[in-house]
Amino acid sequence: KPVILSGMQPSSDSLHLGNYIGALGNWVTMQDEFDAFYCVVDLHAITVPQDPKELRERTRSTAAQYIAAGIDTDKSTLFIQSHVQAHTQIAWVLNTITGFGEASRMTQFKDKSAKQGADAASVGLFTYPILMAADILAYQANVVPVGEDQRQHLELTRDLAMRFNSRFGETFTIPEGHILKETAKIYDLQTPTAKMSKSAETEAGLLKIMDDPAVTAKKVMRAVTDADGEIRFDRENKPGVANLLTIFSVLSGRSIDDLVNEYAGGGYGGLKKDLAEQVTASFTPIRERTNELLSDPAELDRILGKAADRASEVADATLAKVYDAIGLLPRH
Ligand code: ATP
Ligand code: MG
Numbered sequence: 129k130p131v132i133l134s135g136m137q138p139s140s141d142s143l144h145l146g147n148y149i150g151a152l153g154n155w156v157t158m159q160d161e162f163d164a165f166y167c168v169v170d171l172h173a174i175t176v177p178q179d180p181k182e183l184r185e186r187t188r189s190t191a192a193q194y195i196a197a198g199i200d201t202d203k204s205t206l207f208i209q210s211h212v213q214a215h216t217q218i219a220w221v222l223n224t225i226t227g228f229g230e231a232s233r234m235t236q237f238k239d240k241s242a243k244q245g246a247d248a249a250s251v252g253l254f255t256y257p258i259l260m261a262a263d264i265l266a267y268q269a270n271v272v273p274v275g276e277d278q279r280q281h282l283e284l285t286r287d288l289a290m291r292f293n294s295r296f297g298e299t300f301t302i303p304e305g306h307i308l309k310e311t312a313k314i315y316d317l318q319t320p321t322a323k324m325s326k327s328a329e330t331e332a333g334l335l336k337i338m339d340d341p342a343v344t345a346k347k348v349m350r351a352v353t354d355a356d357g358e359i360r361f362d363r364e365n366k367p368g369v370a371n372l373l374t375i376f377s378v379l380s381g382r383s384i385d386d387l388v389n390e391y392a393g394g395g396y397g398g399l400k401k402d403l404a405e406q407v408t409a410s411f412t413p414i415r416e417r418t419n420e421l422l423s424d425p426a427e428l429d430r431i432l433g434k435a436a437d438r439a440s441e442v443a444d445a446t447l448a449k450v451y452d453a454i455g456l457l458p459r460h
C-alpha cells in the first residue's frame with residue numbers, strides 16, 4: 129500500500145472545523161487505501177511560546193480527537209512526533225541542504241512572526257518547515273493530505289527530497305500533496321478573509337470540536353456577513369456568506385447551489401440557525417467520544433506507545449540510509 133503521513137499541532141485544547149474539514153475528515157477516508165501514519169506534532173507546537181502542563185494535556189487530547197473522529201488505531205499508526213527520535217535527526221541533515229533565502233520565503237513564518245513581533249520569533253519557528261519535511265520524508269510518504277495553507281511547505285519538502293537524492297543518491301520518496309480544492313481552506317467566522325487557526329488571537333471566529341454546543345451556536349449566529357442581506361456564493365465580495373455556505377455544504381453533503389436555492393430570499397438568520405445545528409450535530413459525537421477516551425489516559429498512552437514503536441522502525445531505517453548517504457562514520 130502507498131504511504132500517507134499527516135499531522136496536527138497540539139497548539140490548542142481543541143481542533144477546529146478547518147482542521148476537521150481540511151485534514152482529519154480526509155484522513156479517516158484515506159486510512160483504508162493507504163498505510164497511514166498520523167501524528168501529533170508536539171515539536172512543532174513549541175515553536176511558539178507554550179505552557180508545559182497545557183502542552184502535555186493538549187497532546188493527549190489531540191490524539192483522542194483523532195480517534196474520536198474515526199482514526200482506527202488498528203489500521204493507522206497514530207503516534208506522537210517527539211516519541212520518534214529520527215524526526216529531529218533527519219531535520220538536522222535537511223537543515224544543512226536548505227538555503228537561507230529559500231527558508232526565508234515561507235509565508236507562514238512571515239505571518240506567525242509578524243504576530244509575535246520579529247524579535248520575539250524563534251529560530252525554531254523559522255526552521256519549522258524543515259522539521260515538517262523530515263516528518264514526511266522519514267516515512268517515505270507518497271501522499272500528504274493537508275489544507276491549502278501547507279501547500280508551500282509541501283513544495284519545499286519535495287524540493288529538499290529531490291535535492292538530497294540528486295546530491296547523495298536515491299534516498300527519499302518524493303511526496304505528492306493531496307489538497308482538496310473546495311474545502312481546503314475554511315475561514316475565520318469573524319475575519320472571513322483569514323484562515324481559521326488554532327492560534328487565532330480571539331476565539332469568536334473559531335469553531336472548536338470541544339466547545340459546548342451552546343458556544344458553537346453563538347459563534348455561528350454572530351458570524352460576520354455583510355450588509356446586502358442576499359444569500360449567494362461570491363467569495364470575493366461576500367466572503368463571510370461564502371464561508372458559511374462552504375461549511376454547510378461540506379458538513380451536510382448538499383451542493384452549494386442547492387443550499388442557495390433553499391435559503392435565497394430568507395435572511396442570514398435562518399441560514400445561520402440551521403448551520404449551527406449542522407455543526408453541533410457533526411461535533412457532538414466526536415466531543416463525547418474524546419471525553420470518554422480522556423477518562424482513561426493510561427490506555428491511550430499504551431496505544432500511542434505501541435504506535436511509536438512501529439513508527440520508529442520505519443523512521444530509523446530512513447535515518448540510517450540518510451546518515452550512510454551523506455558519509456557519517458557508522459558507530460561500531
Ligand atoms: P496553528 O494556528 O497552531 O498553526 P492550525 O489551525 O494552522 O494551527 P495545524 O495544526 O497547523 O492547525 O494544521 C493541521 C492541519 O489542518 C493541516 O493539514 C492544515 O493544512 C489544516 N488546516 C489548518 N487550518 C485550516 C483551515 N482553516 N482550513 C482547512 N485546513 C486547515
Ligand atoms: Mg498551522
